[in-house]
Amino acid sequence: MTDKKKWNHLKSEIKFLKGVGEHRAKLLNKLGIFTINDLMEFFPRDYINRQASTKISSLRYNENFSFVGVIVSIEKRNLSRGKTQLNVVVSDGDDYLFLTWFRFGNWFVKQFETGKQIWVSGFVTEFKSNPQIIHPEIEVLGEDEKQSFWHSRNVLPVYSLTEGISMNVMRNLIMKAFELYSKEIEETLPEYIIKKFGFEPRYSSIQKMHFTQHPQEVSKLKVRYAFEELFYTQLMLARSRKHHNQKKNGHNFVLKKTYTSILKDSLSFDLTSAQKRVIREIVTDMNSERQMNRLLQGDVGSGKTIVTVFAMLLACENGYQAVIMVPTEILAEQHYYSINALLQNQPDIKIGLLKGGVSKAKKEMKEKIRQGDINIIIGTHALIQKDVIFHKAGLIVIDEQHRFGVEQRAELSRKNKNPDLLYLSATPIPRSLALTVYGDLEVSIIDEMPPGRKPIKTLWHNSEKSKIVYEKVLEQLKTGSQIYIVCPLIEESEKIDLLDAESLFQMLSTKVYSDYNVALLHGRMKTKEKDEIMENFKDGKIDVLVSTTVIEVGIDVPNATVMIIQHAERFGLSQLHQLRGRVGRGAEKSYCYLIVYPPISADGRERLNIMVETNDGFKIAEKDLEIRGPGDFFGTAQSGLPIMKHANLVRDQELLQQARILAQEIIEQDFSLKSEKNQILAETYFDTFLEKEKLFDY
Structure with missing residues (x-):
């Protein structure tokens, strides 16, 4: 094994690499690069072949296209309202491709010179019978390369970048890291796994990923790193699950x-077969001598609340308290009122609501909880405070669990002696992802909607039709319905040319909807102010709510029948689906309008079309995962599990199964990884995953 001093070079912070420093380190951190090893594993997302013979004549409209050509003309045009347009024409010697930008700085224009070689990549559209790419990705070749290692290379790596880090800088930093520390690259998979799957050793494969002159070999090399990510995650989950079981x-x-039978007999509707199946799964867990550790998934409106109440009552009829933690006070109140309504004929069940802040009532509630006078406790993160002591908590439910850090979830679950744990998620997670992220949990899915729930009619329009959409939904307002309008930004930004919520609020409240009560809601407001606005909207005192995505998870407003999402092209599928789920909660037909602004990528079109085609959250989640890859699928890095850099859980499902089976076999035979053949596994695993594993030991 490499001595400790050498290994520390790869583990040292990226700021200590020659040419980085404090400022660049912060920029690299945005790309997920914190150590020198992270930089070495920051693989190219594409390659430029200077000698490539791809011809413009081979491109297809409405598809992505990449090629190397020569700049033949540059034109900067002034448009109305002080805006400008940049047109660059490139040629392969026979045909021409038109490149167009509507947003750019002077520094951007200066890099173009006629006669220079340029690499171009983007989505091809047609303009006046000519192929055009709007806002393509480009690199003017030869810039800042003279006398450098890269100048003589026919194939160049293309990396994801962030503002302040140019392609040239990234390539040179990568080169510097390998010049100084390549001899310290260690193997992270044992020999028997490398042979079993035919992987190339890490020392050579990691260098080929960056410096290859044969891009066709890269796809095979990538498999190793995708497998490694999946395998070590599965190893951790297999250990956690075995330990738990x-x-x-x-x-x-x-x-x-x-209590459970009284609730069942009092319902004015029939449970769906999916709800009945999930209740049986939960009851079986709670009947067993092992602590329940289960994830309950269900699309918006699928009926998770009633299933949860059955589980809570099972704990209560055995003399235990049931606790539910939710991310916001307004959701806590919604649960409090809805559970009270369900249990109104069971006065023996005392329900308590614990929110943040300091008050006499809160102090009294804490005492009632400690004494056991409260059977069902509903609250926010206030529940994990040290002075909240449960009398006898038997079931802990965590709603919208991905909104909490894994440390917060673990802290609540440790407050009493081994309570049963039920996690709720309204963000449908494909089974393939659930296997990876929640491999230590049992998973229940409510995959059936209650009868009578009407699908939300979804349409997408280009931005020039915004006014038509606003006027169209006036009809809904006239009938007494309410409207949500969502913007990605709070206020106007110089860096991003997007419609912002404040400007839209001013325009709608003074012009289009001046006869109605229009309100503005965004994340910078204080919690009390936000809650007051949402309460007023729920009570019908507000007709139109202009908001940022803070309403993605929120209270039920059955009278809201229209959702308009501005700049829909900037949102992920799952987020669009969550926002759409704010409407369609009443008996009236509901609508969702997606307003999009050019340029729209191929992936963007695919997202919009799937939203129009289906209301099924599971189909949407699967497609979302397929389009953008796993990444941080939950929109938070708090899950306690690594973000997948190399694996794609749609593309790599077969690889995932292989990794899972192998990890389970190894842990069954060698739980502590003490055998000689697993020495490399032990070194890699206990160095990287042991602290994360402890978070799952409830």
């Missing part, structure tokens, strides 16, 4: 059919 520390609840 060995502990017989559950409460062994008995289904006494007292």
Whole structure:
């Protein structure tokens, strides 16, 4: 094994690499590069072949296209309202391709010179019978390369960048890292796994990823790194699951059919078969001698609340308290009122609401919880405060669980002796992803909607039709319905040319909807102010709510029938689906209008079309994962699990299964990874994953 001093070079912070420093380190951090090893594993996302013979005549409209050509003309045109347009024409010697930008700085224009070689990549459209790419990705070749290592290379790596880090800088930093530390690259997979899958050793494969002159070999090399990510994650989950299943520390609840039967008999509707199946799965867990550790997934409106209440009552009829933690106070209040309504004929069940802040009422509630006078406790993160002591918590439910850090979830679950744990998610997660992210949990899915729920009619329009859409939904306002309008930004930005919520609010409240009560909601407002606006909207005092994405998860407003999403091309599919789910909660037909602004990428069109085609959250989640890859699928890095840099959980499902099976076999035979053949596994795993594993030990 390499000595400790040498290994520390790869683990040292990126700022210590020659040519980086404090300022560049912060920029690289934005790309997920924190150590020198991270930089080495920051693989190219594409390659430029200077000698490539791709011809413009081979391109297809409405598809992505990449090629190397020569700049033949540059034109900067002034448009109305002080805006400008940049047109650059490139040629392969026979045909021409038109490149157009509507947003650019002077520094950007200066890099273009006629006669220079340029690499171009983007989505091809047609303009006046000519092929055109709007806002393409480009690199003017030969810039800042003279006398450098890269100048003589026919194939150049293309990296994802952030503002302040140019392609030339990134390539040179990569080169410097390998010049200084390539001899310290260590193997992270044992020999028997490398042979089993035919992988190339890490030392040579990681260098080929950056410096290859044969891009066709890269796809095979990438498989190794995708497998490695999946495998070590599965190894951690296999250890956590085995450890959890060995502990017989559950409460062994008995289904006494007292409170639970009263609830069942009082319902004015029939449970769906999916709800019945999931209730049986939860009851079986709670009846066992092992602590329940289950994720309950269900699309917006699928009926997770009633299933959760059945589980809570099972704990209550065995003399235990049931606790539910939610991310916002307004959601806590919504749960409090809806659960009270469901249990109004069961006065023996005392329900308590614990929110943030300091008050006499809060102090009294904490005392009632400690004494056991409250059976069902509903609250926010205030529940994890040290002075909140449960009398006898038997079930802990965490709603919208991805909104909490794994440390917060673990902290709540440790407050009492081994309570059963139920996690709720309204963000449907494809099974392939659930296997990876929640491999230590059992997973229940409510995959059926209650009968009578009307699908939301979804349409997408170009931005020039915004006025028509606003006028069209006036008809909805006249009938007494309410409207959500979502913008990606709070206020106007010099850096990003987007419609902002404040400007739109001013325009709508003074012109289009001046006869109606229009309100503005955004994340910079204080919690009390936000809650007051949402309460007024719920009570019908506000007709039109202009908001940022803070309403993505929120309260039920059955009277809201229209959702308009500005700059819909900038949102992910799952987020669009969550926003759309704010409407369609009442008996009236509901509509969702997606307003888009050019340029629209091929992926953007695909997202918009799938929203129009289906209301099924699971289909949408699967497609979202396929389009943008796993990344940080939940919109948060708090899950306690690594963000996948190399694996794609749609493309790599077969690889995932192989990794999962192998990880389970290894942990069954060698839980502590003490055998000689697993020495490299032990070194890599305990160095990287042991702290994360502890978070799953409830």
